[in-house]
Structures are given as structure tokens and as C-alpha cells.
Amino acid sequence: MAQIIDGKKISNEIKEELKDKVLSLKKDGVEITLAVIQVGNDPASSVYVGNKKKACEYIGIKSLSYELPEETKEEELLKLVEELNKDKKVNGILVQLPLPKHIHEDKIIETISPLKDVDGFHPQSVGRLSIGQKGFVSCTPAGIIQLLKRSGISIEGKECVVIGRSNIVGKPMSMLLLKENGTVTVCHSKTKNLKEVAKRGDILIAAIGKPKFINKEYIKEGAVVIDVGIHRDENNKLCGDVDFDDVVDHVSAITPVPGGVGPMTIAMLMHNCVDSIELL
Numbered sequence: 001m002a003q004i005i006d007g008k009k010i011s012n013e014i015k016e017e018l019k020d021k022v023l024s025l026k027k028d029g030v031e032i033t034l035a036v037i038q039v040g041n042d043p044a045s046s047v048y049v050g051n052k053k054k055a056c057e058y059i060g061i062k063s064l065s066y067e068l069p070e071e072t073k074e075e076e077l078l079k080l081v082e083e084l085n086k087d088k089k090v091n092g093i094l095v096q097l098p099l100p101k102h103i104h105e106d107k108i109i110e111t112i113s114p115l116k117d118v119d120g121f122h123p124q125s126v127g128r129l130s131i132g133q134k135g136f137v138s139c140t141p142a143g144i145i146q147l148l149k150r151s152g153i154s155i156e157g158k159e160c161v162v163i164g165r166s167n168i169v170g171k172p173m174s175m176l177l178l179k180e181n182g183t184v185t186v187c188h189s190k191t192k193n194l195k196e197v198a199k200r201g202d203i204l205i206a207a208i209g210k211p212k213f214i215n216k217e218y219i220k221e222g223a224v225v226i227d228v229g230i231h232r233d234e235n236n237k238l239c240g241d242v243d244f245d246d247v248v249d250h251v252s253a254i255t256p257v258p259g260g261v262g263p264m265t266i267a268m269l270m271h272n273c274v275d276s277i278e279l280l
């Protein structure tokens with residue numbers, strides 16, 4: 001019987017730990033403030049932003065909300081980020097992605113001060129991670145490491161296969177697994193013989209962006225499977241990149257969708273907000 005890795009439970013544990021930390025910081029007169037920017041009203045983004053604000057409230061972090069219309073100009077958003085960079089009361093700046101097509105995401109991310117980059121997307125944060133220096137780490141891959149560690153799954157010496165090479169998940173994920181002494185392979189759309197390569201993984205991270213793409217033909221028997229995807233299936237039910245029902249009896253542990261990786265993204269954002277006070 002596979003171990004179902006409960007991301008909701010683990011994220012709640014992390015939030016409880018952070019709540020205690022924030023309380024003791026408050027006693028020392030330290031308040032943490034996160035600026036949350038959403039441009040447009042993409043329904044999924046509104047849900048995520050709402051959940052981030054709720055998590056802030058629960059933990060005791062102050063959130064400042066900036067809801068900008070879809071037609072906001074790139075220069076206007078850059079100006080807001082620059083103002084927040086200078087604001088001494090703001091510890092972290094979050095710009096919810098995706099942004100409307102007329103705004104260059106890279107330009108916005110590069111403008112956020114690396115000292116307030118609680119998403120860990122700034123090139124300086126990514127560079128620090130890749131050379132093993134302390135800095136903000138992208139929340140989803142950082143959450144996956146916590147899921148593995150807190151479920152008693154060791155990474156050292158394991159064959160780790162990451163499917164997907166995005167800047168937000170695949171690349172930082174590979175760096176973190178390497179830091180934990182895993183042997184890491186990164187696969188992508190041009191990888192030849194994907195099934196064979198994926199089957200090498202003792203730990204398989206699926207971040208492909210295709211609903212139910214990974215079935216048991218891609219998975220070594222007894223592997224640990226982490227599913228980063230979030231989609232709606234033909235019945236409008238949430239599902240991941242992995243065909244859960246097909247693989248569940250073939251693996252030793254697996255994250256469900258929903259309730260696996262997703263909640264960890266928000267817990268690790270809260271973790272980064274608390275960490276940010278050490279950097280200012």
C-alpha cells in the first residue's frame with residue numbers, strides 16, 4: 001500500500017511553527033509585512049492570492065493588497081515595485097504570476113529587490129541557490145523538499161528524475177535535490193526515451209504541465225512520486241500530471257492532487273516571509 005503524502009497536514013505543521021516564531025518576533029517588536037500584487041482577475045490567481053492573504057493573517061504576518069486592472073501598463077507596475085523596494089516597512093514583495101501578456105514577467109521579477117524576493121524568482125536568488133549560498137528559494141521546490149524530509153524519505157544517494165525544466169520549478173528543484181546529495185537527471189520536451197529515463201528514478205518529480213501524462217510505464221516499481229501539476233480533467237475534477245489511479249499500487253509513496261504539493265507552496269512563501277527579516 002502506497003504512502004499518500006499529506007501536503008495539507010505538513011503545510012499546517014509548518015504554518016503552526018511559523019505562527020509561534022512570528023509571535024515571539026512580535027514580542028521583540030518586529031512586525032513582518034508582505035506586499036501582494038495581482039494584475040487582472042484570472043480566477044485561479046485570485047484563489048491563490050486569497051489563500052496567501054489568509055495564511056498571512058493566520059500566522060500573524062501583515063499583508064498589503066494591490067489589485068491592479070488587467071490593462072495596467074508595465075511602467076506602472078515597475079513604479080509600484082520600485083516604491084515597495086524603498087518602503088522600509090515592507091519585508092517581502094509578491095507579484096502573482098502569470099501576468100497579462102503585455103507585461104514582461106522577467107523585467108518585473110528582476111526589478112524586485114533581491115532582499116524582498118520572497119518568491120525566490122530573482123536571478124540573484126536563483127544564482128545563490130545554484131552555488132549553495134543562503135537566499136530565498138522558490139516556494140514549490142522548497143516545499144517538495146520539506147514533503148520528502150517530513151515524510152521520512154531520504155534523498156541522499158537516490159536517483160532523482162525531474163520532468164520539466166521551468167525556472168520556477170524544474171531548475172530550482174534539480175539544484176535542491178543536488179544539494180541534498182541526490183543524483184539528478186532533468187528531462188524535458190526534447191528528452192529521448194522519456195519512459196526509460198523516468199524509470200531510473202527512485203524519486204520522480206513530475207512538473208510537465210500535461211494532465212495525467214505519467215502512467216506506470218514511466219515509473220520504477222516502488223518509486224516515490226511527487227506530482228506538481230494542477231489541471232481539471234474531463235469531469236472538471238482536479239488532477240495532476242500523474243495518472244494517480246494507474247500508478248498508486250505501483251509506487252511506495254505519492255502526493256495527491258489536490259492536497260499534495262499545492263498547499264506547500266503557500267507554507268513556504270510564509271517561511272520565506274519570516275526569513276526575510278534576517279536579510280533586511
Ligand SMILES: Nc1nc2c(c(=O)[nH]1)N[C@@H](CN(C=O)c1ccc(C(=O)N[C@@H](CCC(=O)O)C(=O)O)cc1)CN2
Nearest residue numbers: 048095096097098119139258259260261262263265266
Ligand atoms: N508569484 C507566484 N506566482 C505563482 C506561483 C508562485 O509560487 N508565486 N505558483 C503558482 C500558483 N500558486 C501560488 O501562487 C499555487 C498553486 C496551487 C496551490 C494549491 O494550494 N493548490 C491546491 C488546489 C487549489 C485549487 O482548488 O485549485 C492543491 O494542490 O491542493 C497553491 C498555490 C503559479 N503562480
